[in-house]
Amino acid sequence: MNIQEIITALELKVITESKAFSQVVPSYGYSSDLLSCVMAGAPHQSIWVTLQAHSNIVAVAALLELSAVIITEGAAPDAATIAKANEEGVVLLGTEKTSFNMVGLLWELGLRCKPAE
């Protein structure tokens, strides 16, 4: 399942510039609003679901090379954050739904968390 299919199926808003989403296949899913937990737990190239919308999520997503960040409950990143994300090649997606709801829907689409080692 690629990012484009996820965007379409879950009616996500594409906040950053669109790119070849159908060529990006996320590895796993991850959710937390605590950035250092994300740093520790979000797998490489995973999708991160969060309520945070400020500019530091871009740094985290870029460093971890995440496939996409889904910002929930309609939280809107500011223009500077979006610009930074575009610069770093970070994909920001938005939804009105809650994080819990989003995670459930992603799970239904077949996305899983990384099994514990």
Added chain:
Amino acid sequence: MGEPSRFQGHTITDKDAENITRVEELAYELKIDAVMTRNPATVAPDTTMCDTLNLFRQNRISGAPVILNNTLVGIISIEDLIRCLQKNDLSSPVSTYMSSKLLTVHGVDPVIDALKLFVSSDYGRLPVLDENNILAGIITKGDITSGILKALQKDYHAEEVRRYRASHLFEDIESDRSSLILRYNIKQGDFVRGGAASSAIKRALLRLGATPQIARRTGIAIYEAEMNLIIHTTNGGVIRVEIEPHQISINISDDGPGIENVELALRPGYSTATETVRELGFGAGMGLVNIQRCVDSMRLESVYGKGTNLRLKILLQKEESVGEGSTPNKEN
């Protein structure tokens, strides 16, 4: 110069656009005399068509300039030969069949000029003249294609060489017996630029040819330390990264407030972050724990009231990736 006509009705991808642009650029950059065929086989006006036929066969060519007293007077092509053969007239001289309505280009002109003439005239070959209007060569569409391909290949090769050099930079450092030092000043409270230093360092490492795992581990460790400078210090601090062939040494220091109980600070979940900072998602008390997992050695020293110093080392020989969410082997 008009826009070269192009790609109507085609959807072109960014990648295509990039490549096409380069080809177009080359059409303007390359000079005709760089791609033309030099010293082409020529005939004289009184050469027989029969001899011309043999010349074409021997040289596997389909056209030749006609020269009289060093001057270009016409061009004879395979089409002219066919006309002649149909009339069974091979003993006639070239002058009977050649076309003397001449389109020529100059060697110093860009390839695009020849391309334009090919498009507007449907000629297959054009004589190329030098600055004295003496025949210098002949150019066909094929010459242009292979000239541009060669130039593209050279571009590609240059890029390869650059990459090769970058990946050998670590070795260069060693042979110079020196190291590369990066230094960043981090301002207290500067959340907007949070992560800028770690991103820059990660990028630098990748450019230097470090493995993606090493670059990511270093990036994560420095990010946590960078955020701690932004969040917990009085005046911010300095990140200093020394890159050597065998290791990356990172030194993060600040001048206050210092950590009262270092042991406690290292405990997972311990945080003194304020409510405002926690709302931004910081203060899980996991930063130092993350750093520990990403590096090969870590030393945290602090004098309460004075400042904090964090020393990290990442060894470059080890290939395995430590401490990050790590790469999955299979997609779902």
